Amino acid sequence: MSDTTHLLIPYAASASPGCQQAQQGLALPHLDRLLARLSPRPEYNDTGEETSFSAPHERALARALGLPAQDGRIPWAAWHCHQQGLTTHGEAWAFVTPCQWQVSTDHVTLRDPAQLGLDEAASRALLAIVAPWFAEDGITLHYDQPTRWLASGPLFADLATASLERVLLRDVRAWMPDAKQARTLHRLHSEMQMLLYTHAFNEERSAQGLPVVNSFWVHGTGALAGPPPATPSTPPPHMPTTLRDAALRDDWRAWASAWAALDAGPVADLLRQAESGSPVQLTLCGERNALGFHTAPRSLVQRFQGLFRPMRWSNMLVQL
Template sequence: MSDTPHLLIPLAASHAEGCAQAMQRLALPHLDALLARLTPLEADAGEETDFAPPHERALARHLNLPGAPTPWAAWHARRQDGAWAFITPCQWHVGADHVTLTDPAALRLDEADSRALLAILAPWFAEDGITLAYDQPTRWLARGAVFEGLATASLDRVVQRDVRAWLPDAGQARLVHRLHSEMQMLLYTHPFNDARAARGLPPVNAFWVHGAGALPQPPAPVAPPEVPTALRDAALREDWPAWTAAWQALDAGPVARLAAHVAAGGTARLTLCGERGALAWHAAPRGLRQKIQSLFKPQRFTSLREQL
């Protein structure tokens, strides 16, 4: 098992206009110093329409998991007995020309409410051969043949966006699409949501399937990377002042520690992920020519945004 520290940063940059403006004023001295000492690895180029965001693809590679679709639920459950998926209870806000999935955290589901809702929905899923089990308030585990090889969009792709572009293929997931319709009708007037409304809480009227697939055998063990989530959380909300503050905290904390480790001769990996692709570096011996070039052409984070 490798003990090389790996800092993997989701949504280090975005193509949103607010992010572009924030980056013009962003100073990250420790990151720039670290980049000057690292050797680039092969970039991961993708599209914003990929179901798996770059940070999930990078994490799957680090953990020796299969590529997209990555069976995150089966890996999390440490199960090799069939196909699994995550089910996240959520709210779909239906507008005139869009169906937006609001951030599940905004539901303020606690364990008691989540378990009560699971007890309501589990029999409906069971009729279609899907077994549900509680994992955490905004995420359940599901097992069923329908999840075998099913490409599902990451929750990070669909939060605050129109769900219609991110639903699994209708031909392959006809059962899932039908369950979406049935659960919306069931929950629309259900006493569960009446009780939540009386407490000033938003209704739960839908669910999202993600991390589907089977894991025939466990991957080779590896030390997990450090994956800070503050940038991701702020970017999904498009809160660019919070995103800027999160980057400054990262630069002063984990990035500064990694830079010091590399400066002292240690090995390390750094992966910066955006909405389309990811860039990775590692600490490796560099030739004299590379060292001289780095003095005249230092790599700055702000120049890398278009590659992410």
């Protein structure tokens, strides 16, 4: 099955009332036809909670890439280093995203880092300011992208952390890593807020009308145990992010439009491949669970039953 095409769809559904309403008028004819042709693949199903640190699609992608999929301990940063040709030597790595925490009386909300307007020069300048503080705790920071740095240090070896999208635009307090295991991070959060509160870096940003940066988020922690995973025999899944982007903004009208576009595009393409006899795989993910489907021989009884009880996308999404 080395030529299997795998379509992995994050945020295919949500328990949000806005999502439930958006589904009412949604028609996905290609998805219905595709589900009618595919067989469930229970070993690819995944059950979790909305409070889990790693979203279902992250766990599904990790398994497809041969990475460990333990909640909050998927070593995405170490995998990224490996993909960039960097030798990790079994070191523990993490992503560190500079961000703004908006503090109110009953919430500490992590605003979207993409809205900070950080370019490479500003990000590198900020990294130079905070790096010595991290270094005192055995954490080495490295520039990667304007809104994402790499960090290496023993602290990240077995530390469960919530992915950035889990906490985006939400109250960070519910997603903080274990207080005992992450004392260093909790202290660094306090120190960075004090350091940056009146720092010239933020004063200049304020003068320019740009949002201040007053904190950071650690995610993607862990080490690659043993040799890096071999290149999978199957191509990596195709994972469109349009549903995710709309859901994280709580824009359910855009989410419905994105689903219609997916149905007419990637889902229709997968259906054509399945109809031509090519092996395909589909994974639908919500905020809690994931359901897997694939092309597999079906018995005459199964096909007969499918004529009268075809799988419908609306029945599938309620399980996510």
